[in-house]
Amino acid sequence: MVIAIHGGCGTLARELLPAAEWDEVRAHLAQSLRAGWAVLAAGGPAVDAVQAAVVVLEDSPHFNAGHGAALTHEATHELDASIMEGTQGRAGAVCTVRRTRNPILAARAVMEHSGCVLLSAEAADRYAQAQGLAMVDNGYFTTPRRVKALADVQAGKAGASIRPLSEADRHGTVGAVARDARGGLAAATSTGGFNDKPAGRVGDSPLIGAGTFARDGVCAVSCTGMGELFIRHAVAYDLCARMQYAGQTLVEAGNHLVHQTMKGHGIGAGLVSVDATGVVHAPFNTLGMARGWIAADGHVHVATHEEVFDAGRC
């Protein structure tokens, strides 16, 4: 059994947050991992584990998904999420939802009950509501950090500042992958997009094959980075195709995509992935990527930059 998560490759430089906040970021990563692991340890399927892990990250203000999501150019929140299980290859997703508290739960409901894979905008919110999911006002998603970030970005565009957009301004996403006791794989991704994004913009996170993919016997993957490039390169499915058709390992395929394909476009990028044997790989080409995993040794590992912390046994 394995679970691995990411909290986006747009991690701030270490000096930009007080130590207590980094402690809290790591604590929330560990909480997410333990939530997913509890499902796996009880014999549950990987798809339930990735869902449970992502819900914790959506609820945390530290990550760009759910509460804490980025703001659009119009200072609203529009959220995207997707989930896929690799045994039957079923998937569900929502894009540009505004009222569903946990978009990953809406994605799961779409997968289980709608007969569709992707629902968009207000119809997706209505579907989530009809499925009995918790609904919130759009303002629930707002945190002071994102309000300040939007103001900074818009001031920069207006010429009042020359501060270039940091990776943290540009993107952030959360995601999880897991391998359950039966060898079933699953992946889930959820995001608020990027600060000052145009209304209606859909990134790679809700798109199966772009930001999320899972296929038993091969791999499960959740991506983070500038979504447009991940869509144009079908990155999540390409990882699977490189393994299945070109004989690459999980590590070779992931390194190529993050450190060559995306880096070649000058794009900050990262992903978490797991293969059929339980190998975990979490490459990124930015300053840092919030991430963590629980693998064979049963220890909770969390990290935001280079250094990896052991948060004890499960």
Added chain:
Amino acid sequence: MVIAIHGGCGTLARELLPAAEWDEVRAHLAQSLRAGWAVLAAGGPAVDAVQAAVVVLEDSPHFNAGHGAALTHEATHELDASIMEGTQGRAGAVCTVRRTRNPILAARAVMEHSGCVLLSAEAADRYAQAQGLAMVDNGYFTTPRRVKALADVQAGKAGASIRPLSEADRHGTVGAVARDARGGLAAATSTGGFNDKPAGRVGDSPLIGAGTFARDGVCAVSCTGMGELFIRHAVAYDLCARMQYAGQTLVEAGNHLVHQTMKGHGIGAGLVSVDATGVVHAPFNTLGMARGWIAADGHVHVATHEEVFDAGRC
């Protein structure tokens, strides 16, 4: 230079339309092909050719895209489209638009001017309008055939009829692929989805890697069929990956996807594709697929079922 188009794999049985209507379907296919060919013959890029060809099919009442699109469960129209050029791998798309007369032109505008790949719903319509594209009332898309089809489907669900859903009820899409004089490849896809689809449902047509993909040196492809399966299998990108990583030919890869992968799920499916050398392949596993091509011999070929008609030289 090559152009190939499809008008969906949900072609009606021959006896369900009078001969004069089939004549008109073939005439519109030929008109679409000539519009695309005119671009190529003038030295234009493949992406302009596929756009020109799809506009003609969107404007025809005979195809499920633009005017003539399927109706949602709520008896409205929600349209999806995407376009991709294979030289730089740029792409644009819109989903669930309701007011943009030619969704493929909105997709192209997104690609050229938005910095995004995919815009959704009302924001996508607003973007198209701001770009100066023609806007229409939602009723513009409605044709008597689709009104009757929706009534038939809904009557069937209510138990008033035992007529099973035909392929023509379930899906239909238009698309084009082209190879220009420089060897540049492009693909475009546009659809109204399927009769009685849930509001907000997004199929594969606007999703790069699912319903549309193009990469110079490999292939360009536009798909038709039950979109959910195409998303879950990343069919458009998988065609490219099978060629690039597994050494399959365009014909081998397309036949596998249509006649094995999709057929194995019991799904009506088809696609049009072109490879880097100009080979065209248009497999389908249904009763028929409206389609056509102009290849090396300069002749306009059109078909709706098995029989292929030569509509003369360009």
